Amino acid sequence: MRNIVSERARLIPPSGIRKYFDLCIGMQDVISLGVGEPDYATPWKICEAGIYSIEQGITSYTSNRGYAPLCEALSADLAHRYGLRYSPDAEIIITSGVSEAADIAIRAVVDPGDEVLVIDPGYVSYAPCVTLAGGVPVPLPCRADDRFKITAEGLAERVTERTKAVILNFPNNPTGGVMGRDDYREIADIIVDNDLVLISDEVYSELTYGGTHCSPGTMDDLRERTIVLNGFSKAYAMTGWRIGYLCAPKEICDAALKIHQYVMLCAPVMGQLAALAALREGEEDKDAMVREYRLRRNLFVEGLNRIGLTCHLPEGAFYAFPSVESTGLSDGEFAERLLVEQKVAVVPGSVFGEGGTGHLRCAYAVGREDLSVAIERMGAFIEGLDRR
Amino acid sequence: MDEKDHLILHLLEENSRIPLEDLATMVEIDLDEAKARIKTLEESKIIRKYGAVVDWERAGDGDVTSIIALKVSPERDAGYDKIAERIARFAEVKTLRLVSGRYDFILLVKGRTMQEIARFVSEHIAPMDGIRETTTQFVLKTYKENGTPYDEREASERLPYSF
Numbered sequence: 001m002r003n004i005v006s007e008r009a010r011l012i013p014p015s016g017i018r019k020y021f022d023l024c025i026g027m028q029d030v031i032s033l034g035v036g037e038p039d040y041a042t043p044w045k046i047c048e049a050g051i052y053s054i055e056q057g058i059t060s061y062t063s064n065r066g067y068a069p070l071c072e073a074l075s076a077d078l079a080h081r082y083g084l085r086y087s088p089d090a091e092i093i094i095t096s097g098v099s100e101a102a103d104i105a106i107r108a109v110v111d112p113g114d115e116v117l118v119i120d121p122g123y124v125s126y127a128p129c130v131t132l133a134g135g136v137p138v139p140l141p142c143r144a145d146d147r148f149k150i151t152a153e154g155l156a157e158r159v160t161e162r163t164k165a166v167i168l169n170f171p172n173n174p175t176g177g178v179m180g181r182d183d184y185r186e187i188a189d190i191i192v193d194n195d196l197v198l199i200s201d202e203v204y205s206e207l208t209y210g211g212t213h214c215s216p217g218t219m220d221d222l223r224e225r226t227i228v229l230n231g232f233s234k235a236y237a238m239t240g241w242r243i244g245y246l247c248a249p250k251e252i253c254d255a256a257l258k259i260h261q262y263v264m265l266c267a268p269v270m271g272q273l274a275a276l277a278a279l280r281e282g283e284e285d286k287d288a289m290v291r292e293y294r295l296r297r298n299l300f301v302e303g304l305n306r307i308g309l310t311c312h313l314p315e316g317a318f319y320a321f322p323s324v325e326s327t328g329l330s331d332g333e334f335a336e337r338l339l340v341e342q343k344v345a346v347v348p349g350s351v352f353g354e355g356g357t358g359h360l361r362c363a364y365a366v367g368r369e370d371l372s373v374a375i376e377r378m379g380a381f382i383e384g385l386d387r388r
Numbered sequence: 389m390d391e392k393d394h395l396i397l398h399l400l401e402e403n404s405r406i407p408l409e410d411l412a413t414m415v416e417i418d419l420d421e422a423k424a425r426i427k428t429l430e431e432s433k434i435i436r437k438y439g440a441v442v443d444w445e446r447a448g449d450g451d452v453t454s455i456i457a458l459k460v461s462p463e464r465d466a467g468y469d470k471i472a473e474r475i476a477r478f479a480e481v482k483t484l485r486l487v488s489g490r491y492d493f494i495l496l497v498k499g500r501t502m503q504e505i506a507r508f509v510s511e512h513i514a515p516m517d518g519i520r521e522t523t524t525q526f527v528l529k530t531y532k533e534n535g536t537p538y539d540e541r542e543a544s545e546r547l548p549y550s551f
Contacts, residue, residue, distance in 0.1 A: 017549050024548040034549035041544065124551045173551075295399075295414040302413045345548045368410075 012128045016351035023339055031374045032345040033362040036173060036319070038237035042274070043285035046236060049277030050270045058269055064261040066094025066245070067272040073279045074245060082205070082215045084228065086247040093257055094267045094275075098203045098231040098244035100260070103129050105227045105246055106165070108255040109197045110135040114164035119150065121174055121321075121349060121356030123201065126167045140166065141355045144312060144323065148177025152186045159190065165197040171204035171213070174352045174361035175321040176297075176314020181214045188222055197252075198226045203244070204317040206235035206286060209294045211315060217247065224249050227256075234317075235286050236278040241271035293318045293364070296371055300364045303375035308382055309360075318365045321349065325358050327385055335360060341384070342377040389434075392417060396425055397434065404438035441536045445529070452526060453498050454505050457491035458513065459521035468492060471518050480508050491523070502526060 003010070015021075017034070024030055041047075053059075065071060071088035078084040086092050095101040102125060110116060112134030118126045120139035127137035140158055142148045150168060170179040191198055198216055205213040217226045231244030244267075246256055260266075278286075297314060304311040304322045311322035324334045331348040338344050349356030364371055395415050399406055412422035429435045444451060458475075462468050468486050475495065476484050483496035495513075499505040505524070514522050531538055 017551075021547070021549045030548055032546070032548040035546050036550045037546070039546075291395075295395075298414045298416060299410055347549065372410075 008132050008134070011131050016124070017347055020335060020339060020345065020347070023336065024345055027339075027343060030339070030343045030345055031366070031370050031377070033364065033366065033374055034345040034347050035365065036363055037239040037365065038234065038289065038318075039365050039367065040237040040289055042237050042241070043278075043282055045281045045285070046238065046274045046278045050241070050274035053270045053273040058273065060269060062094075062266045062269050062272060064093075064257060064266050065089070066092070066267060067269065067276070070094060070272050070276045070279075073276055077279050078247065082213060083218045084215055084247065086217075086228075087250075090250045091247055091253050093246045093253060093260055094272055095231075095244045095246055095260060096264050096267045097233065097242040098201060098229050099125060100242075100264055101229040101231070101244045101246040102126065102167075102199070102201060103132075104256045104259040104263075105199050105229060105248070105252075106130055106135070106167070107133045107259050108248075108252055109165050109199075109227075111164070113162065115160060115162040116164060117155070117158055117166040117196075118353075119168050119172070120353035121148075121172075121359075122167070122169050122353055123173050124352060126169075126201075127353075130167075135164070136162075138163070139353055139355065142172070142175070142177060143355065144175075144321075144359075147312060147315075148172060148175035148321070149179050149183050150187055152190060155187050155190050159194050159196070163194060163196060165199055166191065167199045167201070168216075169201040169203075171202075171208055171314075171316020173204065173317055174319050174347070174349065174356060174359075176317045176319045178208055178211065178316040179214065180211065181219075184214060184216045184219060184222070188216075188219060191225065192221050196225065198222060199229065200226055201229040203229065203231050203234055205230060207290055207293060207318060208316045209290075209297065209314075213316075227252055232275045232278055235290070236275075236282050237289060238271075238274065238278065241268075241274055243267055243271040243275040296364045296366075296368055299368060300362070300371050300375065303371070304362075304378075307375060307379035309378070318363055320362045320364055321356075321359050322362065323359050327382060329385070331356070331358055331360055338378065338381050342381045344374050344377045344381075393425055393429060396422070397429065400426075400435065400438070404440075441534050443530070443533070443538055446538075451498050451500060452502050452505055453496065453530075454502075454527060455525045456495040456497055456509060456513070457523045457525075458493040458495065458519055459490070460492050461518045461520055462492075463518065471516070474516065475513065478508075478512060480505075491521075 071092045075086055075088040106129045110133040114135045115138050116130045116135045117140040118137045120141050130137040142150050200216050216222045217228045227248040229246055232238040301311050301313055301320050308326055309322035311320050324331055331350050335346050335348040347361040349359030392415050399411055412419045460471055463470055480497050481495050482498055485494045487494050
């Protein structure tokens with residue numbers, strides 16, 4: 001029998017965290033730092049808007065592009081918050097989460113054989129999405145020594161004649177690294193000179209500590225070739241609502257919209273109405289959550305360094321990315337044994353690409369008490385290693 | 389008062405027993421600075437008292453709480469302050485606020501029984517000079533106190549891993 005499964009599907013690697021997940025199942029008293037989502041419930045004002053939409057019988061499709069008042073509010077909000085200028089009826093698409101936005105952005109610009117530089121370590125979906133689009137993902141490393149930023153040298157080294165696009169994600173999952181305006185300035189000429197498209201996933205934009213988020217779409221020479229992806233999941237604790245969005249110049253947006261309408265038709269209307277409420281009334285709740293993440297970050301990173309796991313202070317997102325090099329264990333072995341011996345779940349850094357090797361991704365989107373207990377247990381685990 | 393002082397106040401209000409080392413780390417200051425700032429906040433009476441939010445119903449406490457609204461005639465020169473001072477001196481009065489609207493003061497009063505509260509109002513508050521009207525509501529159940537909800541809703545379950 002010939003291969004039933006497509007070659008593209010076969011090319012996609014299975015999830016790198018599957019075996020840790022399997023180990024976790026059935027274990028009691030596990031503190032999980034493996035979950036990449038807020039531990040908060042969606043703020044009640046936002047939930048109310050979603051519930052109310054159902055009560056009112058607003059349960060139908062919206063236009064493919066998205067619920068018009070949401071697109072308009074989003075356009076104004078992006079201008080106010082980041083200085084991004086996108087037309088609500090030509091340059092914005094509301095998607096089913098940023099995951100879908102990333103997929104349609106990639107498929108809108110990548111042809112078979114195109115190389116796409118993918119930030120490494122980076123979110124696990126980018127490379128498979130490139131593969132599914134027929135493209136060739138090429139890792140674009142960011143290193144701890146550079147505070148996990150993309151450098152001009154690193155980018156220039158990997159651009160070839162076949163390179164079509166670059167996928168970046170700042171603030172970054174899993175490292176917590178951020179890029180400022182000067183950092184983008186440094187790589188902008190390479191992107192322009194090589195006629196590349198920049199796909200910028202900024203879903204953690206609101207979780208930027210001690211600085212202002214910079215969106216490369218605000219830079220004149222990059223705007224025409226930048227696709228901004230963002231969503232409501234992280235900032236407003238709305239992961240399950242699946243509302244993201246894509247902003248891009250009209251030509252790219254039109255292409256992405258065609259794909260969106262054939263595969264998704266539109267994002268769920270209840271979620272879109274909840275997202276509109278988030279923009280209108282969610283600011284205070286969001287600020288309170290972001291403030292708490294920052295407190296947790298300080299507490300947790302101090303704890304990691306205290307027990308001997310070197311960790312830079314992440315400037316965004318809610319992940320700490322300590323090195324396990326000092327323990328002599330690989331990140332995979334460390335994560336597995338930590339789970340079995342001390343019941344703390346973390347994600348090995350290598351799951352996020354070769355650049356993550358030797359690190360752990362620890363999500364500090366859990367309560368402060370749990371974070372303290374996690375640090376105690378991790379400390380006990382490392383002490384146990386020293387004694388052996 | 390700056391942003392860090394505000395943060396310290398939020399953290400102490402949320403949990404006045406927070407370890408000082410943790411507080412300093414979270415606020416991004418050293419231990420000595422944290423101590424100095426708290427001392428200043430205490431001395432300037434911005435921090436009035438350290439306390440706990442207690443679910444008295446759960447503690448099996450038989451006390452009755454009531455919300456009493458008062459309409460009063462403000463005094464020349466002293467306005468509402470003088471009468472407020474007199475009312476506040478009663479130990480039964482746990483909270484006293486001047487408010488806008490139909491009534492002037494809202495009091496939170498605790499007593500052992502409804503009769504005790506009724507007697508307190510009729511014998512001490514209502515006859516006071518300047519009190520024009522009182523209304524008493526007894527608290528039947530507390531759902532949220534000082535920002536702390538009392539219901540024990542379980543947090544929704546999360547998978548141990550995600551991307």
